[in-house]
Amino acid sequence: MDYAKLWFALWGILWAVYFALDGFDLGVGMVWRAVARTEEEKSGAAASIFPFWDGNEVWLVAAGGITFAAFPGAYAAMFSWFYSAMFLALFGLILRGVSLEFMRKAPGTRLKALLEAGFTAGSFLPALVFGIAFGNIFRGLPSGPSGYEGNLPGLINSYSLLFAALFASLFAFHGSLWLSFKTSGPPSARASALAKKLWNAAAVLVAAVFIYSAFDTALYNNYFNRKHLFVIPLLCVISLAAARFLAARRPAAAFACSMAAIASLLVSGFIGIYPELLPSRLDPVYSVTIFNSASGPYTLKIMARAAALFLPLIMAYQFWVYRLFHSPLNPEELKKSGIY
Amino acid sequence: MLEFAGMMDVLALSRLQFAVTAMFHFLFVPLTLGLCLLVAWMETVYVRTGDADHLRMARFWGKLFLINFALGVVTGLTLEFQFGTNWARYAAYVGDVFGAPLAIEALAAFFLESTFLAVWIFGWNRISPRAHAAAMWLVSLGVNMSALWIILANGWMQHPVGHIISGGRAEMTDFAALAFNYHAWLQFFHTIFAGYVVAGFFVMGISAWHLLKKNETVFFKKSFRAAAVFSFASSLALFGAGDFSGVSVAELQPAKFAAMESVWETRSSAPYILLTVPDPANEKNSVEALKIPYLLSLMAFHRPDSEVKGLKDFPAADRPPVLPVFLSFRTMIALGMLFIFLSGLAVWFSKKDLLEARPRFLKIMLYAIPLPYIAIQLGWLVTEVGRQPWLVYGLMRTSEGVSASLSAGQVRVSLAGLVALYTALGALDVYLLAGTARKGPEA
Numbered sequence: 001m002d003y004a005k006l007w008f009a010l011w012g013i014l015w016a017v018y019f020a021l022d023g024f025d026l027g028v029g030m031v032w033r034a035v036a037r038t039e040e041e042k043s044g045a046a047a048s049i050f051p052f053w054d055g056n057e058v059w060l061v062a063a064g065g066i067t068f069a070a071f072p073g074a075y076a077a078m079f080s081w082f083y084s085a086m087f088l089a090l091f092g093l094i095l096r097g098v099s100l101e102f103m104r105k106a107p108g109t110r111l112k113a114l115l116e117a118g119f120t121a122g123s124f125l126p127a128l129v130f131g132i133a134f135g136n137i138f139r140g141l142p143s144g145p146s147g148y149e150g151n152l153p154g155l156i157n158s159y160s161l162l163f164a165a166l167f168a169s170l171f172a173f174h175g176s177l178w179l180s181f182k183t184s185g186p187p188s189a190r191a192s193a194l195a196k197k198l199w200n201a202a203a204v205l206v207a208a209v210f211i212y213s214a215f216d217t218a219l220y221n222n223y224f225n226r227k228h229l230f231v232i233p234l235l236c237v238i239s240l241a242a243a244r245f246l247a248a249r250r251p252a253a254a255f256a257c258s259m260a261a262i263a264s265l266l267v268s269g270f271i272g273i274y275p276e277l278l279p280s281r282l283d284p285v286y287s288v289t290i291f292n293s294a295s296g297p298y299t300l301k302i303m304a305r306a307a308a309l310f311l312p313l314i315m316a317y318q319f320w321v322y323r324l325f326h327s328p329l330n331p332e333e334l335k336k337s338g339i340y
Numbered sequence: 341m342l343e344f345a346g347m348m349d350v351l352a353l354s355r356l357q358f359a360v361t362a363m364f365h366f367l368f369v370p371l372t373l374g375l376c377l378l379v380a381w382m383e384t385v386y387v388r389t390g391d392a393d394h395l396r397m398a399r400f401w402g403k404l405f406l407i408n409f410a411l412g413v414v415t416g417l418t419l420e421f422q423f424g425t426n427w428a429r430y431a432a433y434v435g436d437v438f439g440a441p442l443a444i445e446a447l448a449a450f451f452l453e454s455t456f457l458a459v460w461i462f463g464w465n466r467i468s469p470r471a472h473a474a475a476m477w478l479v480s481l482g483v484n485m486s487a488l489w490i491i492l493a494n495g496w497m498q499h500p501v502g503h504i505i506s507g508g509r510a511e512m513t514d515f516a517a518l519a520f521n522y523h524a525w526l527q528f529f530h531t532i533f534a535g536y537v538v539a540g541f542f543v544m545g546i547s548a549w550h551l552l553k554k555n556e557t558v559f560f561k562k563s564f565r566a567a568a569v570f571s572f573a574s575s576l577a578l579f580g581a582g583d584f585s586g587v588s589v590a591e592l593q594p595a596k597f598a599a600m601e602s603v604w605e606t607r608s609s610a611p612y613i614l615l616t617v618p619d620p621a622n623e624k625n626s627v628e629a630l631k632i633p634y635l636l637s638l639m640a641f642h643r644p645d646s647e648v649k650g651l652k653d654f655p656a657a658d659r660p661p662v663l664p665v666f667l668s669f670r671t672m673i674a675l676g677m678l679f680i681f682l683s684g685l686a687v688w689f690s691k692k693d694l695l696e697a698r699p700r701f702l703k704i705m706l707y708a709i710p711l712p713y714i715a716i717q718l719g720w721l722v723t724e725v726g727r728q729p730w731l732v733y734g735l736m737r738t739s740e741g742v743s744a745s746l747s748a749g750q751v752r753v754s755l756a757g758l759v760a761l762y763t764a765l766g767a768l769d770v771y772l773l774a775g776t777a778r779k780g781p782e783a
Contacts, residue, residue, distance in 0.1 A: 033456075050461075050462065051458040051459075051461070051462050052458065054413060054454040054455075054457070054458065055451065055454045055455040055458060057413075057454075058446060058450045058451050058454050058455075060417075060445060061416075061417065061420060061446045061450055062446040062450070062451070064420055064421070064424075064446075065420065065439070065444075065445065065446040065447075066443050066446075067436075068420075068423065068424070068431065068435055068439035068442055068443065069435065069440045069442065069443035070439070070443075071435075072432050072434075072436060072439055072509075073432050073435070074429055075423075075424050075431055075432075075435060076424055076428035076429070076431040076432040076435070076743075077428065077432075078424065079423075079424025079425045079428065079431075080424060080425055080426070080428035080743040080744075080745050080746065081745060083425050083743075083745075083746060083750050083754070084586065084750060084753070084754070086421055086424075086425050087421075087757065087758075088426070088752045090418060090421055090762060091757060092759065092763075093414065093417060094414040094415070094417065094418075095761075097413060097414040098408065098410065098411070098414055098765060098768070099386060101406075101407075102407075102410070102772060103767065105772060107775070109660045133378070145744075146744070148745065149744055151750070181565070190477040201350020235528070266555060295435065295436040295439065295440075295511075295512075296436055296506075296511045296512065298511070298512055298513060298515075299436050299437070299440055299511070299512045301541035302440060302512070302515045303443060303444075303770060305438055306443070306444050306447060306448075307439075307447065310444075310447035310448055310451075311447070313628070314451045314455075317451075317452075317455055317456075318451070318455055321455055321458060321459060322465070324459065324463065324466055325458075325462060325466075329462055331465075332462065332465070333462055333465055336464045336465070337461045337462050337464075338394030338399065338402065338403040338461070
């Protein structure tokens with residue numbers, strides 16, 4: 001068995017799962033102020049992601065750790081080439097986590113307002129920065145013999161901006177759907193209405209990215225060699241469409257569809273760059289690939305065993321927790337949690 | 341400091357940034373390590389005996405645990421990111437070996453602690469009391485396993501095992517050697533016991549404050565007593581783990597050991613010199629007084645006649661900076677002794693129900709809260725600065741690990757941002773902890 005190929009698949013799946021899960025936490029953070037107005041509504045909106053956000057964020061730590069263990073060359077290149085972007089995403093994630101945990105506890109109104117703003121900003125920032133980062137990865141980097149030495153402004157181009165806008169709109173849509181069935185009363189109605197608008201934006205941007213990719217990237221080459229792979233981007237389009245049609249009557253099913261849309265969008269991109277992890281726009285010789293950046297077969301085998309042992313276990317208990325907190329937390333539970 | 345930072349290069353700035361972020365992260369981790377165990381134990385006593393005070397204890401100390409835990413989580417991300425952002429050449433050179441324990445840490449520990457902590461916070465009305473207590477035990481398991489895997493990674497940097505150098509990088513050949521690295525396990529026990537002492541002193545200090553104010557005396561006497569026993573047992577175990585770690589360092593990293601004690605000349609049957617004033621410029625100690633015969637040889641190899649290597653045996657380029665390592669080590673040892681003494685007294689006084697009659701002791705325990713924090717920071721300073729000039733001992737120098745693509749300006753900006761953000765977080769943390777601690781338990 002070729003472990004490097006297996007790990008490419010697992011690498012892609014971990015990043016896709018991270019965005020499909022934390023995507024709705026980040027989305028809630030982006031839209032919550034538009035959806036929730038009174039203090040009670042605000043606390044309900046934030047509480048809807050409380051039991052889940054930290055467990056979701058661990059998928060990022062896992063995706064990062066797996067990138068490090070399986071493709072150390074790619075890890076080193078990705079994080080150092082995107083230095084400033086990575087720190088921006090990091091600041092966002094720190095701000096998001098701290099604000100969410102502490103904003104209900106803050107006694108002063110000014111501190112509270114600051115943390116509420118931190119929650120919103122800290123949710124936008126990772127979505128946009130990761131959008132720019134993955135946009136550039138899918139587009140290919142201007143990396144040469146000594147790697148990529150560009151700076152933050154060098155990562156800004158029309159394709160990566162488009163991709164960042166797509167990330168933001170998809171996550172915001174995803175988060176609005178979540179709020180539409182995890183809150184009740186006016187916030188739920190506002191979230192449904194907002195989800196519809198955001199869907200329009202996401203749909204236009206998905207179409208734009210799929211079309212623009214044909215002109216500005218080499219992503220479709222793999223697809224023309226193996227046409228059945230088109231199933232994945234097709235799945236992205238279909239599940240996004242389904243999310244729209246199910247949104248009003250079966251929001252939870254719509255939410256599952258938007259989750260599938262996000263995951264399949266990422267997987268579509270990963271299929272397009274395979275076997276490269278950080279493609280070079282200048283010359284494929286300079287690309288970071290699964291062949292020139294992977295760990296040795298021994299490490300990959302050990303890590304495959306670790307993943308086979310732990311991933312099913314993690315999915316089982318996380319699934320159990322989603323079931324346990326299926327019904328929204330009531331005010332008494334919030335009070336008892338000590339976070340309020 | 342800014343002016344100082346202005347003159348530094350990418351290497352120095354990256355080292356400073358890693359030191360600042362690791363030390364800041366490690367303000368939260370040690371308390372987490374021990375406090376979750378105390379909370380789990382309190383809740384278990386409640387489940388077994390139905391004692392309502394123990395439920396209130398679990399809830400009150402659990403609240404403080406949560407505040408602390410949140411900051412530990414967010415500041416931990418920074419460290420994982422930095423291996424790639426600032427230490428890319430290191431990451432590429434050793435990732436085959438070093439990446440595995442990091443990834444396993446996430447898979448085996450982070451998911452467990454984060455997921456079941458949510459169950460504990462919000463699950464009071466959704467699962468049985470027994471299952472609820474079990475959730476905190478799972479959090480404790482996750483937290484301590486996380487420490488194990490990260491220290492196995494660090495332990496490999498101290499004592500690289502189970503690999504070969506091939507194709508210009510380290511490649512793992514024996515996972516078991518890495519997972520059962522004796523030196524790393526000693527470091528692990530040393531670290532978790534130190535964390536338990538931090539947590540024990542934290543609980544004793546806050547309880548002492550309330551006892552001085554005569555608030556909820558039954559509640560805080562029970563809390564104090566549990567923490568006193570926990571601290572005393574942990575500080576004794578810490579002494580043992582530290583002693584064996586010392587031997588392991590003397591064997592595996594003799595230059596570090598020599599720096600810890602400022603030993604310049606190699607000699608056997610070495611005495612311990614209580615009063616030492618190092619003079620690194622002249623490669624000697626300017627003052628050496630109050631010698632305890634054989635003690636240093638005993639500490640180094642558990643044999644009175646063993647030979648202790650001096651710093652002069654190593655080329656100057658292979659020696660760690662002596663002064664910070666020496667001073668940190670001495671202070672840490674002194675504090676470690678003090679913890680045994682104070683927690684021993686604490687056990688005695690709480691057993692004899694003398695706490696309220698000893699207000700001065702309670703006051704000392706309140707002001708002792710920061711001491712284990714200081715000791716644990718100094719301990720890591722000895723470990724990491726003492727490893728210099730190596731990034732991976734004997735394998736890769738720190739200067740060889742830094743990212744090639746960075747400019748000093750980039751690191752200066754990220755460092756300034758981190759310092760600003762962390763200052764705000766630190767202030768917020770102290771503010772929330774102090775507020776919650778002062779308020780006391782709910783009725």
